[in-house]
Amino acid sequence: MxxxxxxxxxxxxxxxxxxxxxxxxxxxxxxxxxxxxxxxxxxxxxxxxxxxxxxxxxxxxxxxxxxxxxxxxxxxxxxxxxxxxxxxxxxxxxxxxxxxxxxxxxxxxxxxxxxxxxxxxxxxxxxxxxxxxxxxxxxxxxxxxxxxxxxxxLVPQPISDALGWAMFQTGDMETDRLLEAARQRFLSPKPDDRQDALEKLWDAFERLKTLEPGANKRAQADALLDRVAAPGSGFREALGREAAELTSIGNSFRIRHSETTQEALTSLDQVDYLFTRMFAFVRVILKGTGRGG
Structure with missing residues (x-):
């Protein structure tokens, strides 16, 4: 030292x-x-x-x-x-x-x-x-x-600790694989790997929405959030707003898809911000539903 x-x-x-x-x-x-x-x-x-x-x-x-x-x-x-x-x-x-x-x-x-x-x-x-x-x-x-x-x-210590200690036990092998790949690639020094980490994390988020029983994806997503916070509570409403906003971000920016209507991320700071925001949300869902975190 x-x-x-x-x-x-x-x-x-x-x-x-x-x-x-x-x-x-x-x-x-x-x-x-x-x-x-x-x-x-x-x-x-x-x-x-x-x-x-x-x-x-x-x-x-x-x-x-x-x-x-x-x-x-x-x-x-x-x-x-x-x-x-x-x-x-x-x-x-x-x-x-x-x-x-x-x-x-x-x-x-x-x-x-x-x-x-x-x-x-x-x-x-x-x-x-x-x-x-x-x-x-x-x-x-x-x-x-x-x-x-x-x-x-190197990533800031709180993020490093959260990534290092997170457990992925969703009951769905593909979701676990996506989360683990996102974690490993986010720590890579290569910019392309970090972009790929963001894509895989968003893919894992979309799969998480379908892990609970329900008639359709919307009902499944609501059931997922209802397990994390009591229906009607302020925190449950906040989770719903955040899930909707993250879904909108995934559709608006070039994260999972590459349509000409989607806006490209222009810096690694933007990639890091969105990854950190999404990972925090996913970790709350995992912990709240007994799937690791």
């Missing part, structure tokens, strides 16, 4: 920024270049001593060729002045995390002026993850690398 003065005195900045800017890219660029230079990525891409005495560094050509195949949107060589798209940078960091190890110097080879190397995988990964996450925290970016080197998005 950072021990910088501003963190100690004022607290860590809230992680609210969704994109990696030129300044942060410059720091990440330097972390990666340093590890190429000190041989850390030789764990996966070892450069062999010309005398055949074992690895002595990182084979940069092998590193770049495999990187270009596994992350085809990245430009090699990197330029500190050209910032890749944020999802591409996160793919790059995962690639690097999968290749990194702490280089351990062995015998010195005086003729070529290098040491032969071995690698401590665990120590190298821990240090790389810590260095990347420090830069993310100091720049208030809402991403982190996990201990296994996977990138994930």
């Amino acid at each position: 950072s021990t910088y003065f501003t963190d100690r005195e004022y607290g860590v900045r809230p992680a609210t920024i969704d994109s990696i800017n030129e300044r942060l890219w410059g720091g990440l660029f330097s972390l990666i270049q340093t590890r190429i230079g000190d041989g850390s990525f030789g764990l996966r891409f070892p450069e062999q001593c010309p005398d055949g005495n074992g690895p002595c560094g990182c084979d940069v050509q092998a590193f770049s060729r495999v990187l270009s195949a596994e992350v085809p949107w990245i430009e090699w060589p990197f330029s500190v002045n050209e910032v890749p798209d944020t999802p591409v940078i996160l793919d790059l960091l995962e690639f690097c995390a999968g290749a990194v190890g702490e280089p351990i110097q062995g015998a010195y080879h005086s003729y070529f002026g290098h040491h032969h190397l071995s690698w401590d995988r665990d120590a190298g990964l821990v240090r790389f993850v810590a260095d990347v996450n420090l830069l993310f925290r100091r720049n208030a970016v809402a991403y982190e690398l996990t201990s296994t080197g996977q990138a994930r998005r």
